[in-house]
Amino acid sequence: MNQKAIIIGSGIAGLAAAIRLSVKGYKVQVFESNSYPGGKLSEMQIGGYRFDAGPSLFTLPEQVEELFLLAGRKPADHFQYSKLDVACHYFWEDGKSIKAYGDLHQFAEEVETKLGEPAENVKKALKNSAYIYEHLAPLFMHRSLHQWNTWINPTALKSYLKMGKLGIFTTMNDANERLFNQPKMVQLFNRYATYNGSNPYQTPATLNIIPHLEFNIGAFFPKKGMHDITQSLYKLAVDLGVVFHFNSKVEEILVEKNIAKGVLVNNTKIHADLIINNMDMVNAYKSILKNQKQPTKLLDQPKSSSALILYWGIKRFFPELGLHNILFSEDYKTEFDHIFNKGSIYHDPTVYVNITSVCKEDDAPNGCMNWFTMINVSNNQGQNWDKLIEEARSSIIAKINRVLNTDIEPLIEVEEILEPRTIESKTSSANGALYGNSSNNRYAAFLRHANYSSEIKNLYFCGGSVHPGGGIPLCLLSAKIMSEMIEG
Numbered sequence: 502m503n504q505k506a507i508i509i510g511s512g513i514a515g516l517a518a519a520i521r522l523s524v525k526g527y528k529v530q531v532f533e534s535n536s537y538p539g540g541k542l543s544e545m546q547i548g549g550y551r552f553d554a555g556p557s558l559f560t561l562p563e564q565v566e567e568l569f570l571l572a573g574r575k576p577a578d579h580f581q582y583s584k585l586d587v588a589c590h591y592f593w594e595d596g597k598s599i600k601a602y603g604d605l606h607q608f609a610e611e612v613e614t615k616l617g618e619p620a621e622n623v624k625k626a627l628k629n630s631a632y633i634y635e636h637l638a639p640l641f642m643h644r645s646l647h648q649w650n651t652w653i654n655p656t657a658l659k660s661y662l663k664m665g666k667l668g669i670f671t672t673m674n675d676a677n678e679r680l681f682n683q684p685k686m687v688q689l690f691n692r693y694a695t696y697n698g699s700n701p702y703q704t705p706a707t708l709n710i711i712p713h714l715e716f717n718i719g720a721f722f723p724k725k726g727m728h729d730i731t732q733s734l735y736k737l738a739v740d741l742g743v744v745f746h747f748n749s750k751v752e753e754i755l756v757e758k759n760i761a762k763g764v765l766v767n768n769t770k771i772h773a774d775l776i777i778n779n780m781d782m783v784n785a786y787k788s789i790l791k792n793q794k795q796p797t798k799l800l801d802q803p804k805s806s807s808a809l810i811l812y813w814g815i816k817r818f819f820p821e822l823g824l825h826n827i828l829f830s831e832d833y834k835t836e837f838d839h840i841f842n843k844g845s846i847y848h849d850p851t852v853y854v855n856i857t858s859v860c861k862e863d864d865a866p867n868g869c870m871n872w873f874t875m876i877n878v879s880n881n882q883g884q885n886w887d888k889l890i891e892e893a894r895s896s897i898i899a900k901i902n903r904v905l906n907t908d909i910e911p912l913i914e915v916e917e918i919l920e921p922r923t924i925e926s927k928t929s930s931a932n933g934a935l936y937g938n939s940s941n942n943r944y945a946a947f948l949r950h951a952n953y954s955s956e957i958k959n960l961y962f963c964g965g966s967v968h969p970g971g972g973i974p975l976c977l978l979s980a981k982i983m984s985e986m987i988e989g
């Protein structure tokens with residue numbers, strides 16, 4: 502085949518799209534404005550510490566493996582990972598803490614012993630989560646919502662009949678309050694709304710699909726760190742003959758008579774038969790598609806939350822901490838009110854600490870730890886971030902000191918900060934949102950951009966800002982859905 506494809510952006514979905522189209526026989530070129538691949542899924546080195554810069558939680562690893570299989574490679578020869586025995590360590594200010602064991606029975610027992618929540622309730626909640634997954638994943642995760650054959654088939658019909666049971670008409674918080682007796686368990690399960698940047702007090706209970714991924718299927722860690730997802734897929738793409746152009750920002754998608762013809766990069770026109778956009782959809786319409794018809798309704802949808810991350814080299818070892826740790830706020834509802842309604846930062850935030858050196862010792866010097874310390878914050882609405890970040894840093898430190906009974910500030914050896922403005926400038930995400938549009942509204946899935954343009958022929962979309970949504974597994978699926986629409 503002599504057909505050419507151009508991919509704009511080498512985020513995780515851009516890499517997956519490059520591999521899929523290359524396997525189909527296209528000659529693929531990727532244009533990336535950064536000097537490195539991976540977009541949000543990148544890494545950084547600060548002194549003796551290595552950090553995964555963005556995503557830290559890895560679920561559905563088979564989505565990565567599928568790309569190696571597709572290319573005729575044995576996945577384990579190129580990308581290794583292992584299942585976590587403990588998905589997360591949870592801490593509260595009253596001294597209570599639990600481990601979310603990967604083994605469901607062990608987790609349910611831990612919850613009953615430490616929090617007084619009947620083990621049966623945990624099992625029921627995860628059964629409910631599996632039920633939602635079984636009925637919704639085939640429709641909402643694996644197929645385009647914008648093609649008729651998605652909606653007219655027996656699987657879809659079965660799901661319509663179950664809509665009430667799938668939680669579409671109630672909020673995640675209300676559903677969790679019905680499932681659990683203990684407020685701490687409601688809080689723990691409400692946290693899953695943040696996995697796609699949503700608010701558990703607004704988002705429909707269908708998002709209770711997420712715990713199924715972490716508990717029933719499992720949470721994983723790549724042997725060489727999260728960044729190895731990017732690195733191994735990048736290497737595979739290069740091996741397949743994909744040509745990458747770094748420091749090459751696409752300035753315009755060239756369109757003639759409603760057909761995408763190529764891109765403009767460094768004042769040079771480059772032609773191709775297919776154009777795949779992996780850049781954030783909202784910013785793409787505002788910049789490289791600014792002369793084309795704008796899907797205003799989709800562009801105006803509220804965005805998901807963003808994050809403030811403090812990358813800290815900590816010169817002490819904390820044996821009570823694992824790979825993923827959550828130090829919960831005392832007032833979760835007020836915290837979310839600040840994130841989604843006030844655009845400010847609550848003085849008692851939920852602090853997430855990801856420490857890859859627990860699994861990968863060489864990520865920190867001996868006796869030290871690499872803390873990726875993150876809180877969820879509003880997306881960028883032009884707030885006074887310098888002031889908010891200064892206050893939030895103090896609140897985060899105070900929270901850690903209270904919960905872990907320590908004095909963390911003198912232990913911080915190196916520090917870098919990532920926040921909504923820099924997330925936007927580094928990866929071009931609209932408002933620095935982590936997951937594109939939020940899922941706070943029950944119709945959100947239908948208000949994401951399709952994986953193709955209905956106005957411009959030969960223009961396709963993949964990535965966290967389009968269907969089926971943000972997060973590594975969904976981004977990989979977006980590339981799959983997109984490539985299945987393309988002949989070859």
Ligand SMILES: Cc1cc2nc3c(=O)[nH]c(=O)nc-3n(C[C@H](O)[C@H](O)[C@H](O)COP(=O)(O)OP(=O)(O)OC[C@H]3O[C@@H](n4cnc5c(N)ncnc54)[C@H](O)[C@@H]3O)c2cc1C
Pocket residue numbers: 509510511512513514515532533534535538539540541542554555556557558559749750751752779780781789808810924927928929930935936963964965966970971972973974976
């Ligand atoms: C702090 C943080 C924590 C997260 N945690 C998790 C997690 O634990 N688990 C999880 O699954 N997900 C997580 N996510 C979300 C996940 O990282 C994203 O959903 C996913 O990586 C987005 O991939 P993407 O393919 O949409 O591309 P992006 O990563 O958004 O990359 C887009 C690429 O396009 C390039 N680009 C943009 N404009 C142009 C242009 N004009 N020309 C050329 N190139 C251009 C950018 O430079 C960038 O490289 C997190 C995200 C962040 C930021």
